[in-house]
Amino acid sequence: VTTGGARPRLVRTVDEQGAPVPSALLFVTSSEVALPEVGRRTDAAGKTVVLLRAGRYRLRAGAPGLEGTVDVVLDDAAPETLTVVLRAAGRGSPAGR
Amino acid sequence: MERKLESVSSPKRSGGHAGALESAVHVRPQWRTKGNRGRRPSDLGRAADRLLRRGAGSDGALESVIGVDDRTRIFETDQYPWRMICALRIEGKAPDGSPVGYIGTGWLAGPRTVVTAGHCVYGAEMGGFATRIEVIPGLDGDARPFGSVFSDVLRTTNRWIEGSEQDFDYGAIQLSQPIGDDLGWFATASPPDEQVVNKGVRVSGYPGDKPSPWSQAAGTEQWFHTNPVVRATPRRLFYTVDTYGGQSGAPVYLAQAEGESIDPVVVGVHAYGAEATVAGLANSAPRIAPDVFQVIKGWIEEFAPAPPTERVAVRS
Numbered sequence: 489v490t491t492g493g494a495r496p497r498l499v500r501t502v503d504e505q506g507a508p509v510p511s512a513l514l515f516v517t518s519s520e521v522a523l524p525e526v527g528r529r530t531d532a533a534g535k536t537v538v539l540l541r542a543g544r545y546r547l548r549a550g551a552p553g554l555e556g557t558v559d560v561v562l563d564d565a566a567p568e569t570l571t572v573v574l575r576a577a578g579r580g581s582p583a584g585r
Numbered sequence: 586m587e588r589k590l591e592s593v594s595s596p597k598r599s600g601g602h603a604g605a606l607e608s609a610v611h612v613r614p615q616w617r618t619k620g621n622r623g624r625r626p627s628d629l630g631r632a633a634d635r636l637l638r639r640g641a642g643s644d645g646a647l648e649s650v651i652g653v654d655d656r657t658r659i660f661e662t663d664q665y666p667w668r669m670i671c672a673l674r675i676e677g678k679a680p681d682g683s684p685v686g687y688i689g690t691g692w693l694a695g696p697r698t699v700v701t702a703g704h705c706v707y708g709a710e711m712g713g714f715a716t717r718i719e720v721i722p723g724l725d726g727d728a729r730p731f732g733s734v735f736s737d738v739l740r741t742t743n744r745w746i747e748g749s750e751q752d753f754d755y756g757a758i759q760l761s762q763p764i765g766d767d768l769g770w771f772a773t774a775s776p777p778d779e780q781v782v783n784k785g786v787r788v789s790g791y792p793g794d795k796p797s798p799w800s801q802a803a804g805t806e807q808w809f810h811t812n813p814v815v816r817a818t819p820r821r822l823f824y825t826v827d828t829y830g831g832q833s834g835a836p837v838y839l840a841q842a843e844g845e846s847i848d849p850v851v852v853g854v855h856a857y858g859a860e861a862t863v864a865g866l867a868n869s870a871p872r873i874a875p876d877v878f879q880v881i882k883g884w885i886e887e888f889a890p891a892p893p894t895e896r897v898a899v900r901s
Contacts, residue, residue, distance in 0.1 A: 496680070496710070513688070513793050513803050515830035517649060522751065522860035522869060524704045525649060526675075527793030527804055527831040529686030537679045539710050550798025577799035 494539040497562070498569045501534045501549045508534030509574050512551040520544055547572050618694065618882060620848045622665055623769030649858035649868050650827045659789065659807040662723035663730035666849050667807055668768050669693040670836065672791040673701060673758075674719040677711025685711050688804045690790030691720060692836040692851065693770040695885035696763035697737075700773075701834030702856040702871075703745035706736075706756040714739050718758055722768055724791065726805050731768060737761040740884050752820035755854040755871045757884040765889075771836055771851045775878045778817050781839070781852055787811045788826045788855050788868075790835030804831045811840045816862050820874055822853040823867035830858070837870045 501512035514528040514536060520543045530536045530549075540562055547570060548557045554574035560566070650656070659667045675687040691701035699720055707714050718736040721729055741756030789809030796802055816823040822837060837853035853870030860869065871877065 511686075513798055515793060515798070517830070517858055519859070519866075522857040524702065524708075524754075524856060525828055525830050525833040525858050525868075526702075526705065527688040529688070531684055531686070533683075535683070536685055537681075537710055548798065550793075550800075550803060552801045553799055555797075555799040577797070 494541040496537045496568075497540050497566075499528075499530070499536050499538055499547060500569060500571045501530045501551070501556070501574055502571060503554065503574055509549075509551050509554060510534050512549045512554070512572075512574065514538075514547060514549045514572070516540070517546045517548070518543055542566075549574055550577070553577055618773045618878075618885065620772030620850070621765065621769045622848070623668075623765070624767050649829055651825050651859060651866055651868070654827055655812075656792070656795075656808045656810045656827050658795070659809060660725070662725040662728075662807050665769060666771070667789065668723035668731065669765075669771055670723070670789050670791075670807060671699055672721040672724040672805065672807075673705055673834065674721070675705055675711070675715050676717045677708070677713075677715045679710065680712050682712075687711070688791065688793055688831045689833045690831065690835040690855070691758060692834075693722070693765045693768060694757070694773055694851070694881060695770050695889045696765035697760045697888040698765070698770075698881075698885045699758040699760065700836075700851075700854060700881060700884075701756055701758060702854055703741040703754040703756040704856065705834045706739040706758060707741045707746055709749075720758060720760065722764060723807075724805055725807065726802050731764065734760050734762050734764055738888070740887075742880065751857065751869075752871055754856045755877065755881075757881070759884070759888045763889070771838065771849055773851045773873055773878060773881055775873045775875045776839075776850075776852060781814050781822065782817050783813050783815075785811050785840035786814055786822070786824055786826060786837050786852065787840045787849070788824070788828055788832065788835050788837050790828070790832035790855065792829035793831035794829045815865065815867050817872065820872050820877075821869050822872045823862050823869045825865070825867055828855060828858065828868050 501509040512530045549572040555577045556572045556574040671691045673689040689705040691699040694700045721733040722731045736758045738759040742753040744750045744753035793804040795806045810827045812825040835855040836851045838849040838851045857869045
């Protein structure tokens, strides 16, 4: 499936032990591409699908008490699955306050 | 001081349909819709700006909050005009059949019509049209002052469906209940460049980073910000208003200056986070161009019986 050059990427939200974090809110931003300003909920298995083309992105996710941010650069060789590790909010994350 | 907006009607100052007969002799022009304050009389005489509270700053690290976070929380979401802005809980199915969910924003444009971004009602990621959308007017944390309504019919443009064209990324949620009769609805207009460029616009909606992304209440508070339109094309508006994920579909409406009393008039549908423009980093909206106006007007009329003014005018 491609849409305007974008490819589907599976995004997983997990905790520090690698366990899925369900119903996390995911935000995808980019300084290069105008992206829809929705918040995405991961499913019961901590997964969602985002259509992204090659470029630089920030994925920020949050769930009650947890947060995580990852910056990624995607090209055609980039993996189809992206993972955001959520840690205790306000600790050990670039976006934590 | 009244601002002159050529494509906008005088707002209705009384509640509900009161006063409708006095305007029955006027033929409604085709290029504007008329806002409706709804039936709740408690709004009258209240200055919306007094209802605002200053928000705390954020890290500003994400690009759609441009520079310092200047957003302001709305506490009185059961009041006009904030109650006409709705949190959206969107459900769909990914191409593999697994459930997907999104949060967004919409705004009442008619008795049964909530306008939002096209990608809130249709997208490849959600396998086409959303399977269900819960519309929550005036949501404020745990409080749902007007309950919620589920989508009945969804609408968007062919150019969004077929080509994912950002300029045509707008849509509508048609409701089974005419909640706009009680809550009111926004006027919509397609004013020329000189009436929007360098003018202040407001974007008010439900950002997912408030009160924090890691809060159970994320996306349940209404926040707004005002800043100028820095660039306009025939189909897009670019502005430095701070926004965040979850505000897709929010109304971009002309802001009142100090002392002005005009009602809000929507000129765009917020849809995209920051991108570089010739005027700098800016968030953007499909613009209510004249043809967009006609499409939205058609959606409103599709699901709304003609108001009393028009019925009387037709009989005469």
